Amino acid sequence: MKLLTSIIAVLGIIITIAFTIFPIGNLTIFPALITVLCGIILLKLYKKEGSSTMFPKVIIGLAIIGALISSGRALLTTDKIEEDLKFEQRQEKSNQEAVDELEGLE
Amino acid sequence: MPQKLIRKVTILILFTFYQFNYAQGLSSKSFKSGEHLGYQASYNMSGVLTTFAEVNMKVATVKTSKNSYLHLKCTANTYKKWDDFFKIRDLYEAYVSPYSLKPSLYKRDNNENGTIRKEKYIYKGNNIQSTYVRGKSGAVKANFTIPANTRDIVSTIYYIRNLPIENANTSDQKDFNIVFDRKTKSATLTFMGTETVSTILGNKKCYKIGVSLKKDKLLKGKSNNIIYITADKNKVPVLIKFSIPVGSGQLKLTKANNLKY
Numbered sequence: 001m002k003l004l005t006s007i008i009a010v011l012g013i014i015i016t017i018a019f020t021i022f023p024i025g026n027l028t029i030f031p032a033l034i035t036v037l038c039g040i041i042l043l044k045l046y047k048k049e050g051s052s053t054m055f056p057k058v059i060i061g062l063a064i065i066g067a068l069i070s071s072g073r074a075l076l077t078t079d080k081i082e083e084d085l086k087f088e089q090r091q092e093k094s095n096q097e098a099v100d101e102l103e104g105l106e
Numbered sequence: 107m108p109q110k111l112i113r114k115v116t117i118l119i120l121f122t123f124y125q126f127n128y129a130q131g132l133s134s135k136s137f138k139s140g141e142h143l144g145y146q147a148s149y150n151m152s153g154v155l156t157t158f159a160e161v162n163m164k165v166a167t168v169k170t171s172k173n174s175y176l177h178l179k180c181t182a183n184t185y186k187k188w189d190d191f192f193k194i195r196d197l198y199e200a201y202v203s204p205y206s207l208k209p210s211l212y213k214r215d216n217n218e219n220g221t222i223r224k225e226k227y228i229y230k231g232n233n234i235q236s237t238y239v240r241g242k243s244g245a246v247k248a249n250f251t252i253p254a255n256t257r258d259i260v261s262t263i264y265y266i267r268n269l270p271i272e273n274a275n276t277s278d279q280k281d282f283n284i285v286f287d288r289k290t291k292s293a294t295l296t297f298m299g300t301e302t303v304s305t306i307l308g309n310k311k312c313y314k315i316g317v318s319l320k321k322d323k324l325l326k327g328k329s330n331n332i333i334y335i336t337a338d339k340n341k342v343p344v345l346i347k348f349s350i351p352v353g354s355g356q357l358k359l360t361k362a363n364n365l366k367y
Contacts, residue, residue, distance in 0.1 A: 022191060023191070024156050026154065027152065027156060030152065079146065079157050080185060080186050081183040081184070081186060084183065087181075087217075090195075090197065090215060091179070094197060094199065094213055095177065095199075098177075098199065098211055098213060099168060102168070102170045105211075106170060106171075106173060
């Protein structure tokens with residue numbers, strides 16, 4: 001039970017951190033929630049055993065921080081595209097070339 | 107004298123009739139030059155839609171010394187937040203006749219995270235003169251034959267908008283050909299009835315059209331790939347749901363400027 005919960009918690013925190021780095025938005029909530037639940041179970045088990053509760057506390061803390069960062073970023077940042085001068089120039093060049101091509105077809 | 111008058115009147119009538127038909131050809135279109143449609147592209151990740159790119163579709167008039175063409179341009183840009191991980195700057199263009207929407211030139215210029223892919227098709231009847239560039243290798247030229255009425259992906263989208271969908275019955279199908287990646291693919295459109303969709307234009311009654319490619323893993327199954335087109339004269343694609351081998355997603359209309367009606 002303890003080993004299985006620990007494995008799930010570790011996997012959960014890895015996914016939470018990965019999702020926090022990538023701009024996936026609210027999706028981070030799911031692995032973070034699973035990690036927190038596993039962390040709480042582990043915390044109770046560790047307390048029952050009387051051993052150090054450092055591991056579950058760190059896991060819970062990291063999951064909460066990850067979820068907060070992702071949610072905050074999802075709320076504060078808007079979906080915007082960067083002004084790309086190179087891409088605009090590519091489009092203009094392509095259009096000019098196309099006009100020349102069409103002239104050649106006539 | 108009366109003969110001259112009759113001739114003049116006949117010419118005038120014929121000219122008026124010609125002008126009327128000409129104008130009919132133009133007015134039957136569901137879009138006009140200057141139209142700009144913007145979409146937000148989302149990808150389905152474990153049931154949660156994650157926005158990743160903006161797609162813009164613009165119509166413009168391009169004039170050469172002898173002719174006039176409609177320039178149908180489609181661009182895809184990843185959002186700023188995704189650019190550091192996977193940057194997409196794709197350009198798809200078609201130059202079509204403003205009357206028949208028959209394509210004369212198709213161009214594709216993709217830059218997906220540094221991977222360059224360019225394609226150019228010059229339509230010559232049932233033949234295509236193609237030029238293809240992938241990565242740093244030089245241009246590969248090839249000629250190939252296409253079945254009649256085969257169109258590229260961009261002109262197909264606008265062609266679908268001009269189909270008389272209002273006359274279709276549920277389950278009606280229409281087959282057509284698309285040329286993509288120098289291959290002709292057979293596709294089927296299935297009219298799946300109407301549905302009200304919440305859009306930036308308000309709650310709109312939309313035609314629900316299923317799209318599937320025959321004998322192809324891409325866009326398999328008519329119910330997985332659906333285009334919702336407004337059931338009005340503009341026939342604006344407001345929502346496009348797609349399912350490809352690597353996942354599913356959708357394109358949702360976020361901008362609609364210069365609509366014809």
